[in-house]
Amino acid sequence: MPNSDICGTPAMTAKINKQTHFDAIIIGAGACGLMCAVQAGFSGKRTLILEKNDKPGAKILISGGGRCNYTNLYASPQQFISQNEHFCKSTLSQWTVEDTISFFETYGIVGKEKTLGQLFPESDKARDVVKVFTDLCRDLGQEIICNADVKNIEKVEDSFIVSVEIDGIPEEISASKVVIASGGLPIPKMGATDFGLRTARKFELKINDTAPALVPLTITGKDQPWFEQLSGNSIFCRVWNDRASFEENILFTHWGLSGPAILQISSYWRPGEYIYIDLLPYQNIAELIQQEREANGKKMLLAYLAGLYTRKFAEALSDRLPVEKNLASLTKADIEHITSLIHGFKVKPAGDKGYDKAEVMRGGVSTDELSSKTLEAKKVPGLYFGGECVDVTGWLGGYNFQWAWASGFVIAQGI
Structure with a gap:
């Protein structure tokens, strides 16, 4: 019964x-x-x-x-x-x-x-x-x-x-x-x-x-350790591809990406495609850096990023950005590179977590x-x-x- x-x-x-x-x-x-x-x-x-x-x-x-x-x-x-x-x-x-x-x-x-x-x-x-x-x-x-x-x-x-x-x-x-x-x-x-x-x-x-939908996405290969070190970090982002765009939190995990924005975009993602993440929506990182270096040009980029994100996330960006430089010494090319990464972080998922973890089909x-x-x-x-x-x-x-x-x-x- x-x-x-x-x-x-x-x-x-x-x-x-x-x-x-x-x-x-x-x-x-x-x-x-x-x-x-x-x-x-x-x-x-x-x-x-x-x-x-x-x-x-x-x-x-x-x-x-x-x-x-x-x-x-x-x-x-x-x-x-x-x-x-x-x-x-x-x-x-x-x-x-x-x-x-x-x-x-x-x-x-x-x-x-x-x-x-x-x-x-x-x-x-x-x-x-x-x-x-x-x-x-x-x-x-x-x-x-x-x-x-x-x-x-x-x-x-x-x-x-x-x-x-x-x-x-x-x-x-x-x-x-x-x-x-x-x-x-x-x-x-x-x-x-x-x-x-x-x-x-x-x-x-x-x-x-x-196919699974509203499902976490996996990262494998050489990029996996980078995502794995950030497991547990959650950041408000804009996530998009050619089909849709969502503004909610993403969650880094030991196997890839999850969180509401990732679940949403997963329904529009197909294997082999990229997704893009704006890590600082509604703000312009180049303008923010310019304002900060006028006030305190000696501040290190790492310290500045740690004020925008968690220290752990800022440190994770150290192999992708010139975090050892202070703000005053950043070149135009540095600023362009920082802008490209912060506002267009590019990810190619290996797959998804399947029907066991999917919300819907x-x-x-x-x-x-x-x-x-x-x-x-x-x-x-x-x-x-x-x-x-x-x-x-x-x-x-x-x-x-x-x-x-x-x-x-x-x-x-x-x-």
Whole structure:
């Protein structure tokens, strides 16, 4: 049986009531699947959620360090990556950020803004978010079956036959609609699988190339020791490439780079490419040095940089900059070199930390295969895809939850 102190609802059972007619079977009790079940319940529809883990909302529970950044005040289609940049507009307009905020406030969760529009529950407890859904599923008669490993889905005439093992016991369940809300590939230890992608392929739907996103980047070879010595140092920067630019902290690690700005740019980075870092955004290092040497030309460059950054970071720059010189003795070429490095620090990552450390998956079921208004597969009536398995990937900071809630709502209107 599921963990009752997390779920606490009779809607969660270990066995399926064979006499119950379900309007839809939902694969996955994550953000999309839970919202879909609740919204369907509001319309008087009965759904069955099949969840592979031993409790619902496993990824919600660990998100934001267990605090759950459940939406972003500034969410709009511009913060989502897809081969069809317009596809998410319909879904995000049908269920807005205001709808998310109102929904959670109705059930006792008031948001508090942290940085850059990120909303967290006042309680800082992700389990409060999950409890909203499990309580509503109980009240609305929506069933959640945990430890349910779906093996196969077949379409027979106007129905779908779902083959599932519940606590290892094979079952077959039928419904006229099936919702694939099983997530993407990140964090396999949390039960992530390629089920959504496999199902799409089974029904001959196109898959856009997938890759880890919102993921730390690795540095190897001769540059690794330089980054390794700075492990633990965090600096506010602007990070960019030809596709995007972000201004947040970066974090040096023993294997490369992490921190919010790096996670953000990782979604736009491709292997073999460079990223660029402005280590002093909003300021001009050449002008700052000129002002300082007029006041104190004898100050060493190392001491000056140690005032802008940590001493450790300033010392790390010693093999890249003429830190042994005082400010007065810096030549025009020195200043140009310092400016180039500080405002255009060039990094060529070797790779990323993979799905174990990725927040989300980039790519997925092609939006060409889905109705933008309903998220129903065009070729397979009654089959819906929502959440992370679709080729819609949000920025860091609550955007992916907003997509999940919105896609769950939209699908519920169609089932």
